[in-house]
Amino acid sequence: MKQQLENLLRSTLALQAGELFATTKLPPGPLLERTRDPTHGDFATNVALLLARQSGKKPRELAQEIVAALPASPLVARTEIAGPGFINFFLSASTYHDELNSVLAAGKKYGCSDTGKGHRVGIEFVSANPTGPLHVGHGRNAAIGDTLARLLEATGWNVTREFYYNDAGVQIQNLALSVQARARGLKPGDSGWPEDGYRGEYIADVARAFMQREPVTADGRTVTGSGDVTDLEAIRHFAVAALRHEQDLDLKAFRVHFDVYFLESSLYTDGKVEETVRELVAHGHTYEEGGALWLRTTDFGDDKNRVMRKSDGTYTYFVPDVAYHRSKWQRGYERATTILGADHHGSLARVRAGLQALDAGIPKSYPEYVLYQMVTVMRGGEEVKLSKRAGSYVTLRDLIDEVGCDAARYFLIARKSDSQLVFDIDLALSQTNENPVYYIQYAHARIASVFRQLGEKGLAWDAKNGGVSLAMLTQPHEQALMVCISRFPEIVDAAARTLDPHLVAQYLRELANSFHTYYDAHTFITEDAALRDARLMLVAATRQVLRNGLALLGVSAPESM
């Protein structure tokens, strides 16, 4: 709807540009915006204000000329010039009626677009090391990443969900030692317990399963515990598989799936790390100093140069990071998006610099990052410290068990990722339910109930009759609801474009509010069949948009509550 009006305005302006503004350059970006105040119409443009100076005309005069140049359109009922020189557009009733028809015709597809034109995007998220169950920070990561993946799919991108993890290295060695210690009957704090060992109870569970020779399956392979407490390598293999398996169960409960699990170790075994180093050296951006090999990342915007190969001959983590993102490019992701905790923001510049130093034609902004701030968890009025190494933290599983997947997902997505998030367990546990997800779901359940009641009264909704009777929807509440519905495609577009999934959560609350208000003010199942069918059409369209929006968030749309 907005797009149609935008096109109308833009083409008119382009056609008349020379005459009106003495320039052919229109301002970039959208010209139209939704008005905040309905007395200002449905949409407004400030082009006359923007272009007044260079055209040498007063804003209101220019606005007059623009309005005069606009061709008549069935979209627009009337225009007015207001304030310093805004042009306000009042859309025709039929425009909104057409939109309701579009909602029902498009169904699940309403709100979708082909903006991405089928281009490939790899979205990497969670990417937790298999050293323990997922914590709430991973939950925020998963909620953001999965919702963005759904948004990008809805806007026409070819999306691959990817999970990257390290199955070797220091942390995994520490994991193996911890499991081994547990298998020997040691507890954290006992003499002989490994320094910085993982202290969580889950380590004991893994040790028990290993000693009892249980099988565990993860990422398509099955590992059986050997029961040999001296075989650290076997313990390592088993522990990684066991924890990957546990994480997969957590993710499944959170309704998150991945298409690709990428192992850091494969970068070494496939020679990708060596290859990346060779490329960087070959392009002349490296140097040796103090027995180490350095990359001149400062040539590409980093604030200091980085060591690639330490003087002991091993690589820093930075190298496989570059090799990994290079592999994304090589695997055909035209766009790569990584969801990352803000505490890792220091690595962004150097990874991008590393990719630039390859001189491989990779865009400067590759990969793009969505950084989210910390999640702190409150319980009993005190902060619960998140620490994977200490083994004491609130897991994603805790959250799902306590407040449910729907509420957990909504909570973790509902505010912009730049803000820190306080997850109050007690509040989420309390029965007072100030949780907005129920408010939205309740709107959906109420609509389902309306249609059930209709059937129980021996009536049926005649959609065709509703369609021709839409002119009867003249109540302010009905107008407001139609406007709200018509905003959905713009919300989806904006959320996908700016990678801000919380916009969807916020919008759904507004839509639910608009519906609840309408519900309380008017009866849908009335004697007048034409009015009834028209109102039910509006209600059915509302239900569809609620479903589509909730689906983007991965939240269920219950038929009853």
Next chain:
RNA sequence: GCGCCUGUAGCUCAGGUGGACAGAGCACCGGCCUUCUAAGCCGGCGGUCGCAGGUUCGAAUCCUGCCAGGCGCGCCA
């Protein structure tokens, strides 16, 4: 010391890339169930948009400088 993020109502937060009088939920006060689920609706209370400058027709939004909080700044991962 340097970099990134944040600062909006008592509390938790929105504010669509500069617009027309700053919004919502919770909390508090007062109304609404013989009619489609009251997990709802309506009304009221409540704000120098951290502070000070600047840019312009116009700033919560952009720029500069301060103040406060969070997170990072290893030949750790």
